[in-house]
Amino acid sequence: MIKVTVLGRASAKPTVNSHPSAQVVNVNEQYYLVDAGEGVQQQMFRRGINPLKLRAVFISHLHGDHVFGLFPLLSTLGLCGRQMPLKVFAPRPFGEILEYHLRYFDPQLPYEVEWVEVDTTRHQMIFESKTLEVWSIPLRHRVPCSGYHFKEKYPELNVDKFKITKYNLTIAQIVAAKRGEDITLEDGTVIDNSELTYRPFEPRSYAYLSDTSRSAVAAERVKGVTLLYHEATYTREFQHDAKERGHSTAADAAQMAVVAGAERLLLGHFSSRYKSPEVLLEEAKEIFENSALAEEGETYTV
Amino acid sequence: MIKVTVLGRASAKPTVNSHPSAQVVNVNEQYYLVDAGEGVQQQMFRRGINPLKLRAVFISHLHGDHVFGLFPLLSTLGLCGRQMPLKVFAPRPFGEILEYHLRYFDPQLPYEVEWVEVDTTRHQMIFESKTLEVWSIPLRHRVPCSGYHFKEKYPELNVDKFKITKYNLTIAQIVAAKRGEDITLEDGTVIDNSELTYRPFEPRSYAYLSDTSRSAVAAERVKGVTLLYHEATYTREFQHDAKERGHSTAADAAQMAVVAGAERLLLGHFSSRYKSPEVLLEEAKEIFENSALAEEGETYTV
Numbered sequence: 001m002i003k004v005t006v007l008g009r010a011s012a013k014p015t016v017n018s019h020p021s022a023q024v025v026n027v028n029e030q031y032y033l034v035d036a037g038e039g040v041q042q043q044m045f046r047r048g049i050n051p052l053k054l055r056a057v058f059i060s061h062l063h064g065d066h067v068f069g070l071f072p073l074l075s076t077l078g079l080c081g082r083q084m085p086l087k088v089f090a091p092r093p094f095g096e097i098l099e100y101h102l103r104y105f106d107p108q109l110p111y112e113v114e115w116v117e118v119d120t121t122r123h124q125m126i127f128e129s130k131t132l133e134v135w136s137i138p139l140r141h142r143v144p145c146s147g148y149h150f151k152e153k154y155p156e157l158n159v160d161k162f163k164i165t166k167y168n169l170t171i172a173q174i175v176a177a178k179r180g181e182d183i184t185l186e187d188g189t190v191i192d193n194s195e196l197t198y199r200p201f202e203p204r205s206y207a208y209l210s211d212t213s214r215s216a217v218a219a220e221r222v223k224g225v226t227l228l229y230h231e232a233t234y235t236r237e238f239q240h241d242a243k244e245r246g247h248s249t250a251a252d253a254a255q256m257a258v259v260a261g262a263e264r265l266l267l268g269h270f271s272s273r274y275k276s277p278e279v280l281l282e283e284a285k286e287i288f289e290n291s292a293l294a295e296e297g298e299t300y301t302v
Numbered sequence: 303m304i305k306v307t308v309l310g311r312a313s314a315k316p317t318v319n320s321h322p323s324a325q326v327v328n329v330n331e332q333y334y335l336v337d338a339g340e341g342v343q344q345q346m347f348r349r350g351i352n353p354l355k356l357r358a359v360f361i362s363h364l365h366g367d368h369v370f371g372l373f374p375l376l377s378t379l380g381l382c383g384r385q386m387p388l389k390v391f392a393p394r395p396f397g398e399i400l401e402y403h404l405r406y407f408d409p410q411l412p413y414e415v416e417w418v419e420v421d422t423t424r425h426q427m428i429f430e431s432k433t434l435e436v437w438s439i440p441l442r443h444r445v446p447c448s449g450y451h452f453k454e455k456y457p458e459l460n461v462d463k464f465k466i467t468k469y470n471l472t473i474a475q476i477v478a479a480k481r482g483e484d485i486t487l488e489d490g491t492v493i494d495n496s497e498l499t500y501r502p503f504e505p506r507s508y509a510y511l512s513d514t515s516r517s518a519v520a521a522e523r524v525k526g527v528t529l530l531y532h533e534a535t536y537t538r539e540f541q542h543d544a545k546e547r548g549h550s551t552a553a554d555a556a557q558m559a560v561v562a563g564a565e566r567l568l569l570g571h572f573s574s575r576y577k578s579p580e581v582l583l584e585e586a587k588e589i590f591e592n593s594a595l596a597e598e599g600e601t602y603t604v
Contacts, residue, residue: 013381016347038374039341045318064407068374072340075366079315093406100402104395105366 002027002150002206002302004227006294007043009268011233011247012065014038019296020065021210021269023229024049025150027132033057033073034148034208040069041076047297052080056127058134059090060210061120061145062097071101078109085112089127089134091120091144120144123221131155137221139212141246147212149222152203163196204302207260210269213243214252219259227302228262229294231269232280238271250280254287268294304329304452304508304604306529308596309345311570313535313549314367316340321598322367323512323571325531326351327452329434335359335375336450336510342371343378349599354382358429360436361392362512363422363447364399373403380411387414391429391436393422393446422446425523433457439523441514443548449514451524454505465498506604509562512571515545516554521561529604530564531596533571534582540573552582556589570596 003026008019020037024044031053033040044051051073059067070088077086088094095115102109118126118136121144127134130153137147159177163169173183177196184190207222210231222228230253234242242249248256250267257265265288270277277293284291305328310321322339326346333355335342346353353375361369372390379388390396397417404411420428420438423446429436432455439449461479465471475485479498486492509524512533524530532555536544544551550558552569559567567590572579579595586593 013378014344014347016344019344038371039344042316042318042321042341045316062406064374064377068370068377069340072366072370075370076315097402097406100399104364104399 002152002204002227003299004206004229004266004302005047005049005299006266006268006296007040007047008035008037009270009294009296010037010065011231011269011271012063013272014065015272017296018270018272019043020069021060022069023208025206025208027129027150027152030055030129030132032134032150035060035066035210036068036070036073037065038068041073043296047299051077052082054086056087056089058118058148058208059088059094060139060147060208061091061141061143062094063143063211066211071105074101074109074113075106077111078106082111085114087114087116087127089116089118089148091118091146118146120146135221137207137209137218138215139209139218140215141211141213145211145246147207147209147218147222149205149207149225151205154203155200157193157197158200159197163191167191167196169196206302207262209256211247213246214248214256216259219256222260222262225260225262227264227266227300228257228260229266229268230256232267232284233269233271235274235279235283250283251287254284254291257284257288257291262288263290265291266294266300267291304454304506304529305601306508306531306568306604307349307351307601308568308570308598309342309349310337310339311572311596311598312339312367313533313571313573314365315574316367317574319598320572320574321345322371323362324371325510327508327510329431329452329454332357332431332434334436334452337362337368337512338370338372338375339367340370343375345598349601353379354384356388358389358391360450360510361390361396361420362441362449362510363393363443363445364396365445365513368513373407376403376411376415377408379413380408384413387416389416389418389429391418391420391450393420393448420448422448437523439509439511439520440517441511441520442517443513443515447513447548449509449511449520449524451507451509451527453507456505457502459495459499460502461499465493469493469498471498508604509564511558513549515548516550516558518561521558524562524564527562527564529566529568529602530559530562531568531570532558534569534586535571535573537576537581537585552585553589556586556593559586559590559593564590565592567593568596568602569593 007022010018022040135149204226232250233247309324312320323337324342437451506528534552535549
């Protein structure tokens with residue numbers, strides 16, 4: 001199961017109640033931080049998420065509103081005595097920035113921060129666990145920028161226990177059935193695997209696409225995504241600014257959801273010009289009904 | 303008049319409701335930022351303080367919890383179109399850190415950030431305006447660290463209007479009296495200046511001493527301070543840790559207030575181990591009755 005906790009939905013300028021971009025993606029109790037705007041550590045405390053649990057960090061791009069919160073977080077993890085290395089996936093030149101940070105502020109961090117360079121021009125699997133794949137999604141922003149696509153792996157087949165009894169299957173046959181094989185009974189009858197097994201669930205996926213102009217290529221690459229988070233900095237009337245600054249309108253985000261065949265769309269990265277971002281939601285819903293505004297502190301189950 | 307707004311009172315590890323060190327000192331509607339822990343820009347928004355109004359920034363030392371909020375603030379000031387140069391007083395090697403920040407995150411800032419190096423070994427006036435002096439106060443911490451002493455200048459003498467009538471003073475005589483001169487009347491009588499003039503108010507002062515071990519020298523240097531803000535990271539039982547880490551207990555802070563002859567003491571920089579810092583206040587009050595806990599968002603008039 002994938003759970004996404006939104007910690008910030010503001011664009012570059014934070015407001016009184018709105019933090020810059022940051023999310024925690026929880027996949028089967030493995031925690032991943034996606035972007036790290038200022039204040040992310042405190043936002044995690046507020047939501048009861050222990051930063052020591054973080055398994056890896058994914059940074060979309062090196063604009064301050066997506067990364068300034070990472071450095072205080074790294075320091076705090078040191079104060080908390082973290083010893084497990086922490087992988088940070090980020091585009092170049094993150095390694096240089098990290099080096100400066102460590103030299104001036106954390107020369108004696110008790111754990112290793114391992115930078116993994118993300119090639120923002122390539123769509124590829126960059127991280128894998130037993131149950132999860134994370135893919136990079138090239139985006140169109142003013143600086144090199146990558147989206148991240150969290151995809152559950154196909155779950156193992158379960159063997160129907162009624163069929164085990166019915167056909168009196170041996171342990172060896174059950175194991176073979178779990179592997180997807182057909183089973184030949186003692187009397188020579190072949191039982192098709194599909195009669196014996198079922199998938200406990202359909203794999204789900206979550207895509208984080210921010211910051212970016214509308215990109216049909218990116219939409220194709222997250223085809224069939226269950227939950228799509230897409231930036232929606234502006235309304236349509238600022239289409240020109242959006243394009244010029246490498247951002248999207250709410251209508252752009254909704255069109256992305258349509259092209260991607262997403263089940264649901266979550267809008268974020270709102271310009272501070274919108275005191276109430278309802279207007280962005282209305283714009284998106286005209287095109288893609290199953291849209292919602294990302295709410296800080298909310299957890300979305302995919 | 304000096305007004306101090308506390309924006310953060312946590313030590314290194316922030317908590318759900320408690321931010322790292324930052325304050326805004328307002329002297330006759332000139333705004334100065336003292337330390338800049340993470341989240342300081344948002345804390346300013348929350349308190350209705352426009353960051354564009356900042357005239358200068360004073361950083362005590364280069365531990366992250368006193369400076370990580372400065373870089374996002376510098377970026378936001380750029381987005382807001384600041385053009386006025388901004389002076390940042392900070393110890394070495396702030397210049398190098400600033401350089402790398404500007405290189406990676408703000409290569410096109412529309413205003414200049416002028417670093418003024420603070421010599422943390424010297425007690426000297428580092429800033430002066432028409433009504434204010436700011437003095438550096440060498441502190442005892444693990445890294446070079448300076449406190450800041452905001453001192454109102456002596457206000458101009460006012461001439462008592464009843465005396466003007468009584469002695470039928472000319473404009474030239476009034477001006478001379480304001481300068482502090484004695485006045486010789488037409489009949490040769492000399493009127494002592496003190497009979498003609500009065501100070502509209504006694505100059506007040508505010509000292510920010512954080513982070514530091516107890517320092518009798520520092521206390522001497524802020525002798526007669528009106529409001530003393532002093533760090534009180536620990537209670538007395540952690541005296542040993544306090545000393546080892548270059549910090550103070552609440553008792554240390556109170557003793558500082560006694561030696562300095564302060565009117566009032568404000569305690570801050572609390573360790574996250576104290577869920578409720580009342581215990582720190584009690585410890586301080588045993589030694590210096592006019593003590594208070596710094597409250598985030600509160601403004602203290604000096």
